[in-house]
Amino acid sequence: MAADSVLMPGDALARYRSGLIAAAAYSAVINALYLVPSLYMLQVYDRVLTSRNLTTLTMLTVLMLAAYIALAALGAIRNMMLVRIGNGVDAALSSSVFDAVFNRYALTRDLRLLGRLNDLSVIRSFIGGSGMASLFDAPWIPIYLFVVYLMHPYFALLVLIGLLILVALALLTEWTTGSKLGQASAFQSAANAGVSNAMHSIDAISAMGMTARVRERWSGQTLPAAVLQSKAADRASMLTSASKFVRITLQSAILCLGAALVIAGDVTPGLMIAASILASRALAPVEQLIASWKPFVGFRKSWAQLKELLALADDRAPSVVLPRPAGRLLLEQVSFRLSSGDEPILQNVSLSVSPGEIVGIIGPSASGKSTLAKLMVGACKPSSGVVRLDGFDLAAWNRDDLGPHLGYLPQEVQLMDGTVGENISRFATDATSESIIAAAKAAHAHDAIARLPQGYNTRVGIGGESLSGGQRQRVALARALYGEPALLVLDEPNSNLDEIGEKALQDALLAAKSSGVSIVLISHRPGTVAITDRLIVLKDGRIALNGPRDAVLTTLNAGRAPAPPAKTVE
Template sequence: MTRPPDTAPNDRIRGLLTRGEGRLVWTIGGISVFTNLLMLTGPIFMLQVYDRVLSSKSEPTLLVLFALVAFLYTVFGVLDHARARIGARLGAQLHDRLDPQVFAAALNTDRMRAARAPAELSGLQQFASAPAFMALFDFPWVPLFLGIIALLNPWLGLLACLAALLLAGLGMANIRASRAPVGQAQTSAYRADRMTRQIAQHSPELDTMNMRAGALSRWQGQRRQALDHALALSDTSGRFGAIARALRLFLQSAILAAGAWLVLRGQLTPGGMIAASIILGRALAPLDQLIGGWPQVQLARAGMASLRDLLSHNPARACARIRLPAPRGQLVVRQLGLQAQTGARRVVLRDVGFALEPGQVLGVVGASGAGKSSLAAALAGHWPPDRGEIRLDGARLDQYPPDQLGAALGFLPQRVTLFEGSLRDNIARLDPAASDTDVIAAAKATGAHDMILSLPDGYATLVTAEETRLSGGQIQRIGLARAFFGDPVVIVLDEPDASLDAEGVRALGTAITAVRDRGATVVLTTHRVELLQGCDMTIRLERGAMVRPRPPGGETARRHTATRSVPQSLQAPVLTDAGQIRFPWEAGRNGAPR
């Protein structure tokens, strides 16, 4: 049994202070106590020099005070450096802890959000070592410094409080003014980066079809928009930051002038005048840093909220599950409904249902946009049902641990993607512990072995993210071998014959027959008659709904009914003399179409 985690991923973000990260945060807070107290070293030294050393003209006192100040500032430097190091490690530990959950959850969401999630997590890591983050720990000490100024003189204390309120008001105005630019800059930057990746990935098509000029224009527009939003954010942040710095310096001079006036009236010592100015500068420093670094704070808050929402909507992938008995391949779909995740949430599938026993093959046909690929994605666990359920050996797909479900499923998407690495790595599903025997067996089963050996580097042929020299048919065969790797009990193939030549289609049919004979369940979307005729049953999708079939009567269905319990609601198609696909329920008793 897999040991469940002591906190859910959503709680790991919301309750950040309850585990290892919390101890680090408390450590930073504890160190901040001493660093802020040590910041009083300078004002106290000034007070002693002006009020004692100069009046007494005692050189030994000056030397002792100077040695003490040197020691205290050394301690301050060590503690401040330690605080920064702990902050950096807090960010690294947070990133390391949440990275697997964010990665797994991002696989179940749309591409835009999936691309943002790692960047948001990295943003949280960087914020943990940023000056604005440390300013949050210094901010609670502002009242203490203001109180010390009030002890020196009540009028100076009142002036210091007014200065702090003025700077705080400026900070509130900065928050309101920068809220919209932060969101716009973040969104436009993600869109520009996404378009950059698309252009780099599809550069050959752009050259071939004379699309480079149009793509460049669109890319420049996206980058210009991102740059404009970034400049707007920089201008807003820079404007308020400059005002805050200038105002802080002016307020320090103002309290120095007020202190000098009090000295002239005999209500304050010269040392108190200098100390009040230095302490006010220290009291206003966290406010100044927060105003200048507020965009970082907003980005960190937005990233945390987005990650919390991402993980809360993907609990199945993010949480550990109990390990169920190894599935045999019984697949039951009941009233399956899917909705598009964007726009008006268009219905993609509705009331789709069928049942497959181990060793049966289901063919799915339908026009483009009928929902075939959506059904394949749902069966592979990539698209959680909005209605109905999918059960594998009696358990919903989300009740299996991700690693157990992944080992039990083989999936070939409509568009095969090879990951950076060797062909062996891609067939082995990036598993470094996979044996060469299993890799070669999967390649032989799908007819890819000889093709791979014909390459100069064979199974060691490298595929990079920028380019691959493999043809579409070769990539398709590698994808098929990956889907068949590890003897999965359920194999879902979305248009597996795409880009395959006649030899490849024959090898695919042989592979499907072999896995069916060993008891695996196969679901494939295709329009190839030779593949459909090898199916135990078929369904047709139209606008996301199943076309209701008549009772079976095909020879293939009858043959497998004798050895397997084939449901009496579906059957295989036949090929007419005209070379068209014809389903038995589409013809009358005399064979004429209805």
Template sequence: MSRKKSQFVDVIGAVARNRPVLIFISCLVNLLLLTTTIYMLQIYDRVLSSGSMDTLIWLTVISLGAIAIYGVLEQSRRLILSRSASFIDDQLNAPVLLRSMEKRLSGGEPDAGVSDVADLRNYYQSDASLAFLDAPWSIVFLGFVWLLHPTLGTIATVAALFLLVSTVVNDLLTRTRQREAAARLKAANQTAVRFVDGGETISPLGMAPAIFSRWRELHGRARAEQQILTEKTATILSYTRSFRLAVQVLILGTGAYLVLSAAITPGAMIAASIITSRALAPIDRLTAAWRRFVAARSARRNLERMFEGLETAPERVKLPRPEGVLSVESVSFMAPEGNAPILRNVSFTLESSGTCCAVIGASGAGKSTLCRLLVGAWKPASGHVRLDGADVHDWDAAELGPHIGYLPQIVELFPGSVAENISRFGALDGDAVVRAAKMAGVHEMVLHLPKGYETDVGPHADRISLGQRQRIGLARALYGDPAFVVLDEPNSNLDGAGDTALLDALRQLKKQQKTVVVVSHRAEILKATDKILVLQDGVVAKFGDRDDVLKPVERAVRKTAVAPERVQRVIPASDAPKQAASVRQHNKMTSTAAE
């Protein structure tokens, strides 16, 4: 059975198809580099001895033509490499971001795929790739030096071997320390970013001196490693450059001795010096390019692992717009490296569109996990989440996304305007943005922002409060007329006006026959629902019509003379028959914090 190729293999294969052309052009380029050497050799050995002006003119014309061709060919191979780099960037950046997002959503640490793509791209568009294309020609140039005289060839060959050994030694001495320095510098930078983000906590609590001392210690270690690495590299490069100058002196000195001995001509002496310089140049460039080559090689391995087992996605059949019929079939989910499943064999069905279902349960019961599974952010370990009969993971995410509205418990607004965030950064439809904002009750609030819908928001937009973020997030969830809406603790940061707007939005969704799943324990929210799902330790403790689930709780509340409108947390129905004296204890046990 033939092994199917991943998208990464396809992209690298497409780039590799340029290799024969690049090798052929590099052959011509390196041969044409001998133009000035041959020109000088002919000037010394023919023109000056014969005094022929015609020979001088023709040699000059031919040499200038060869140099012009060299310029065109050099530009051609640089353009091929530059476009290959752009192709890699265009084809891999989006899949890498998606893969990193999927890994993050599954609970793992995201891969540094974007930086790996950058390392690969930089290698192709830099002189490093040219250095490796030109390196084999060092052998050809050394052969020319040997043809001029074996003694000169021996000196040049020893010099080339010494430079190669220096490159390898430099890599061996600095490779481990380079990785350590990069890791420590990355950790120090990440710590600095976290400290800056936590400024509103650090400053009032007087933590700044201790925090700065901590960062300075981390940064100092990284800087010390970097300094040692820089000094070692500088030492090796300095000795290498000095050695190259010494080689030129030896070649000229030995050549002069051979001229005096009548073993070679003066032109051959000059030619040997130039060709030796040409032979050593690619090797010298390899020393400078080696680190970039190592980074590109590591990036390629990382990307191969990232895309391993991921075949190029075939084109999927486009499914019709869902009506919102939800079916959850024996769904279980376990966090990465977890010992116990978060959800176990969860099953329920919302058989008709327009149904509003509340999910309640104690902290850690798996409510937020269920929400992520319902919208396809996470994939269950077993079982299926179906929308109109189709598994949500059988849909193309770009096709399903517009039909789903999702408000997570922690709302993220991304760098951009309010309008762009509400419109999910798609084609901006001003009418649809305003319609979603009005439905979420956030239109007037947005108009009072400094630039209205053009106000920039994002992780560091301090002018946007948590409550405002949540209401903008609700508008984003409602944007585009979704058929299925999932709201995870949608009123955790809302004030009275926000609560009212949320209730109005739920009523409008029901009126529009949208299927809604909402995580909330607020009594006023529960009154607006049709069904209630009670989760307890990751399993379904109760599922049914709202009144059937809440009636035992309401009886217990009445016995304790607590006004129903003040009940903010709901006891699972299975606990309701207990005595009224224990109601408060159950409420405390089942109060929900952020999962």
């Protein structure tokens, strides 16, 4: 069965086509009702005051109030409808965007991808806010101008001149401030990224008295942002004041022109007042569009970014539901580099791991061991070559289907904010206490967890900060063993373990091996290496040795350190 295709933004919005059509219809009625104040004043000045008929005034006032009530009700309904459409689009896209961000970040480690999650709120806010409503009102600008024209062509000409001046001022504001605000945002983002990076090294920074220098670097990056923002704000303030001047002047100019036309006998006083009110209404959609311009630009940018992101997510082989894997891992001529111009981290790596086998991977630092581990579980995509599980390319597996059958313990253990039990169960909503405890016992971590203040309900904090390094590692091992995975990839799983913890790790791995689990173990400790069936030595991103454990250790101890290409030791 093929996996569901990624939902694109246009498709998500199309789901609410009927709602958007209804909102457009409500907008038409709302804008038609905005003609009522002008018509009311026209009738009052030209009919009621001349006839002195209170009955006519009463009926006109009742009709006006009914129209105003309808206007308020329809406006509220339209706004609530747009809010729900915005929320619906957000909800429809959230799963696809979240998965695309995480999957793409796993491949690129580009922190800017996290901003795509914020794009959802930008789109939701624009659709549910005044921005979308202003787009529905915009087509009525020429209609209002036409009605003003029917009152007198000079009125329409004056209003048109005012509209053009307001639009010109808005464009000038964007032109003079847009680049400065963009540069300021870039400086501020760089400063925030630097602080975020420093927070990861907070212990070293505090211990070695580096706080002041980190602060100076941050201040040096934020100062240009503040200067640019101030310049942009000054220009925007001047142009905003100019816009207010134009609007106020235009209102008075309409009355002045109307008075001259009344004196000339071309229009009535009622028509003059009605034209003034209608001119204000004609300006309103333009003012709304100007006010919504920046949100619209943000909406358009966010829309394009999500389209690009989701297009990349959709550009993949269709996934099928495959049976539970037995754990046969095969790498065929796998190479990996961060980008096309970089030196390869891994080159032409070929190896296999069979069910019930423990394969150890050793080698000097920066030889590509951790990258190889990531490739084995699909956390990274090979630049060339294929990683297969039970004969299928990892890309052919649906990640949600495959994930429960993989156990992975990265070199840098990170736990998520939650309880110990939640972390072990991988935050599965259907996890049982029995399955969580079984994983902890398989990792020989049950007794250690029992000694925590609240046992399995102990909160670990962000990244597992409330636990010691050894405790985090044992909880992470239990997480890797949760659900009886078919393939287990462990990267330096004993780096924070004491002698007792390492013995528990060895017992856990031997028990998993007896259950037919395929195990890849990256470690340098002799005790852990001793339980492997086969050893692979990585050097400079290539396999230098590959063979039975004792034969490889004999070759290494003899001082015949091999150089690539790989040598198989019997």
